[in-house]
Amino acid sequence: MxxxxxxxxxxxxxxxxxxxxxxxxxxxxxxxxxxxxxxxxxxxxxxxxxxxxxxxxxxxxxxxxxxxxxxxxxxAQTPKRQRQAEFGSPGKYFNRGSIDGATRVGRQMAKRHAQALAATERKTGVPGRVILGIWGRESGYGQVPIRNNAFEVLGxxxxxxxxxxxxxxxxxxxxxxxxxGHAPGKAMNSSWAGALGQPQFMPSNFLKYAADGNGDRKADIWRSEADTIASIGNYLAKHGWKKGRDWGFEVMVPASVSCSLEGPDQGRRIRDWEKLGVKRVSGKAFPEHERRAEGYLLMPAGRDGPAFIVTPNFYVLKDYNNSDLYALFVGHVGDRIQYGMGDFAAGWGNVGGLYRSDVAVMQRALERMGHDVGGADGLAGFKTRRSIGRWQESRGQMATCFPKAAMKSALR
Structure with missing residues (x-):
């Protein structure tokens, strides 16, 4: 053999x-x-x-x-074009149709499945609005057809x-x-990445985290909304969701606070961010229990977009789909569903849109200078964004913390 x-x-x-x-x-x-x-x-x-x-x-x-x-x-080569929405131009991810559709249907689902959402929140500590945000993004609350053969994709x-x-x-x-025999009939269809059912679980995650939400001793993420809700909540709870904490807050970051301070490894108590001049865009104070706890700066478009102070729960959302924009989308949609919040106060600038291969060249140049960009994969994650900011500051420039076409000649 x-x-x-x-x-x-x-x-x-x-x-x-x-x-x-x-x-x-x-x-x-x-x-x-x-x-x-x-x-x-x-x-x-x-x-x-x-x-x-x-x-x-x-x-x-x-x-x-x-x-x-x-x-x-x-x-293997870094692909020239980017096909996955989570890693494209930040503003496009929050297009009007996606935001409004997920919010409108999410409010309907919040009423229709109030009992299942409340039961899951009691059991896991995960707010129902967050579960709805994920459910809406993953499968349009079960309404988006999933047509790929899972065995063909994964094979x-x-x-x-x-x-x-x-x-x-x-x-x-x-x-x-x-x-x-978990999947009913011919339900083993998947996304282009092999994800299954309404919560879009990868198969191994189904085996680990799928939960029974309707009491029939089965975990049916294909046909049961209650099981879907319970499974999403169970996943987040098992990945460390902290009960009682929010996911994050949109903030204003003064010019004196560098965007290179972004990242979950550069956290400080939220009240210490306040001392630096970081404030909520709503004008409201941070909740007192949040002020005493750790928060992290998030600037997904660098200085050309909205900024946030996020909590450890934000990174639990990233465990579901490893993208800052994804976690931000589901948290934001959840807030819109429950609190009636509007758009972010700051708009998205005209950034992004570079070929992945161009960004990868910049990343390799930064790596040669000693920066940790998180890998030269052509994706502008937080390590790449802040490395660009540190590089800019080393040249006496104001940090903007996002790859742009004008940088290509200097980072090659």
């Missing part, structure tokens, strides 16, 4: 080329061999039957339309993607879900 796997792995590096394009037919054969020789033995050890395995992959082939694929015999990305090991593990988890 070991010899056969070695030969199989060597074959992956010897794929014939047709001009500059991979021979997709040859790669398809390797994919089918990989399923049989690598995935099936793993699945069998995890208790998956041959019948379940064959049913899962009946008619399944590689999906070449998925992002971040690395066909055998090629090198393709497990075989040839930038995170092949991760998706291979998720593929095994999906097979275990199918073996246990």
């Amino acid at each position: 070991l010899l056969r796997l070695i030969v199989f792995c060597l074959a992956l590096t010897l794929v014939p080329q047709t001009g500059s394009a991979q021979n997709k037919g040859a790669i398809e054969k390797q994919f089918q061999s990989w399923l049989e020789q690598v995935i099936w033995p793993r699945a069998k050890r995890e208790g998956v039957s041959r019948r379940t395995f064959d049913a899962a992959f009946a008619g399944v082939s590689l999906n070449w339309k998925l992002p971040d694929l690395v066909p055998p015999g090629t090198r 393709t990305k497990g075989f040839m993607s930038t995170r092949a090991d991760y998706f291979s593990d998720e593929l095994i988890a999906a097979l275990k879900i199918a073996q246990a």
